[in-house]
Amino acid sequence: MKLAQRVSQVAPSITLAIAAKAKAMKAEGIDVCSFSAGEPDFDSPAHVKAAAQKALDEGKTKYGPASGEPKLREAIARKLKTDNGLDYKAENVIVTNGGKHSLFNLILALIEPGDEVIIPAPYWLSYPEMVTLAGGVSVIVPTDVSTGYKITPEQLRKSITPKTKLFILNSPSNPTGMVYTPEEIQAIAQIIVETDILVVSDEIYEKILYDGVKQVSIGSLGPEIFERTIISNGFAKAYSMTGWRIGYLAGPIDLIKATITIQSHSVSNVCTFAQYGAIAALEGSQDCVEEMLQAFAKRREVMYERLNAIPGLSCPKPDGAFYLFPDISKTGLKSLDFSNRLLEKEQVAVIPGIAFAGDDNIRLSYATDMATIEKGMDRFEKFVKSLI
Numbered sequence: 001m002k003l004a005q006r007v008s009q010v011a012p013s014i015t016l017a018i019a020a021k022a023k024a025m026k027a028e029g030i031d032v033c034s035f036s037a038g039e040p041d042f043d044s045p046a047h048v049k050a051a052a053q054k055a056l057d058e059g060k061t062k063y064g065p066a067s068g069e070p071k072l073r074e075a076i077a078r079k080l081k082t083d084n085g086l087d088y089k090a091e092n093v094i095v096t097n098g099g100k101h102s103l104f105n106l107i108l109a110l111i112e113p114g115d116e117v118i119i120p121a122p123y124w125l126s127y128p129e130m131v132t133l134a135g136g137v138s139v140i141v142p143t144d145v146s147t148g149y150k151i152t153p154e155q156l157r158k159s160i161t162p163k164t165k166l167f168i169l170n171s172p173s174n175p176t177g178m179v180y181t182p183e184e185i186q187a188i189a190q191i192i193v194e195t196d197i198l199v200v201s202d203e204i205y206e207k208i209l210y211d212g213v214k215q216v217s218i219g220s221l222g223p224e225i226f227e228r229t230i231i232s233n234g235f236a237k238a239y240s241m242t243g244w245r246i247g248y249l250a251g252p253i254d255l256i257k258a259t260i261t262i263q264s265h266s267v268s269n270v271c272t273f274a275q276y277g278a279i280a281a282l283e284g285s286q287d288c289v290e291e292m293l294q295a296f297a298k299r300r301e302v303m304y305e306r307l308n309a310i311p312g313l314s315c316p317k318p319d320g321a322f323y324l325f326p327d328i329s330k331t332g333l334k335s336l337d338f339s340n341r342l343l344e345k346e347q348v349a350v351i352p353g354i355a356f357a358g359d360d361n362i363r364l365s366y367a368t369d370m371a372t373i374e375k376g377m378d379r380f381e382k383f384v385k386s387l388i
């Protein structure tokens with residue numbers, strides 16, 4: 001069968017493949033310690049589940065508006081105001097099937113063949129693939145540990161050409177966990193405004209921050225940057241609702257209308273009763289977020305200490321998300337080889353950095369219980385010591 005050319009240019013998600021392999025090994029009864037998860041290990045909050053159950057019982061089981069349940073759009077607009085200092089109305093918000101779908105809608109509505117999208121590497125692996133599917137050109141800007149894996153304002157300025165349409169900002173970052181400082185966000189905002197491009201701020205990890213670090217939403221820095229900003233966010237990471245598939249996009253009204261049109265012809269609407277769970281997540285107590293954060297904070301300390309105690313490995317301490325991104329180059333292995341051998345020899349699953357354009361690194365997720373972290377790090381240490 002001759003498939004459309006657009007699919008020949010994209011690859012299936014490596015992260016999902018390795019997680020699947022680890023799961024399959026577990027199912028065979030093999031004792032796998034998995035640090036591959038890109039999702040919190042907690043159950044969704046009880047009051048969120050209860051709200052969705054109530055919506056089901058009340059018959060909220062029909063088609064809804066393509067843009068999302070009006071109550072949820074309003075709740076999101078209020079959240080963006082209170083949490084992020086962003087002045088959006090409900091009509092500036094579209095509810096989507098997760099943060100990934102938000103970004104996909106955005107790219108589809110915005111990017112034409114030849115348009116350039118600037119993506120700092122290491123990056124979340126779906127960004128460039130989405131750009132490719134839309135016929136756009138990803139301009140990958142490599143960063144390294146010397147800048148905390150963050151793009152510098154100078155690098156951003158140099159990467160902008162007359163064809164640049166969009167810059168993708170992800171803070172806290174997946175895979176590095178790094179968070180841009182308010183000064184860095186300010187400097188980036190200034191360049192966006194001066195060069196009149198757009199920025200999408202993927203803020204899916206905004207609630208997962210450590211040691212008092214603050215997240216600044218780029219669009220809150222003034223009216224000129226606000227006009228050029230699109231916010232992508234969702235419920236998956238903050239509320240441990242990955243399987244619910246609810247995210248949202250907020251931005252200029254014309255753009256949001258365009259994404260609603262796309263959505264009306266592709267997915268119609270996000271699962272109606274699930275949206276009532278999302279309303280409860282935003283409007284109910286935020287203690288659940290705090291509890292998960294405290295668990296992540298403890299695990300981060302342990303995994304970070306254990307990693308940096310291994311001779312030859314090094315890793316900066318991330319301020320956000322639930323990942324560590326150590327440099328493994330001293331082992332002499334590239335990331336895919338390292339990850340495969342680690343899984344086979346010691347039954348520890350990690351994600352090879354090559355998935356994020358960082359082939360000298362691997363990504364370890366600490367969204368798992370402490371016992372698995374201790375046991376997995378014992379094995380990990382043994383494996384690395386056998387190499388160095």
Ligand SMILES: *Cc1c(COP(=O)(O)O)cnc(C)c1O
Nearest residue numbers: 098099100124174204234236247
């Ligand atoms: C998890 C994630 C998302 C969105 O996930 P959904 O499950 O689609 O809501 C978006 N961006 C990054 C960087 C992520 O890690």
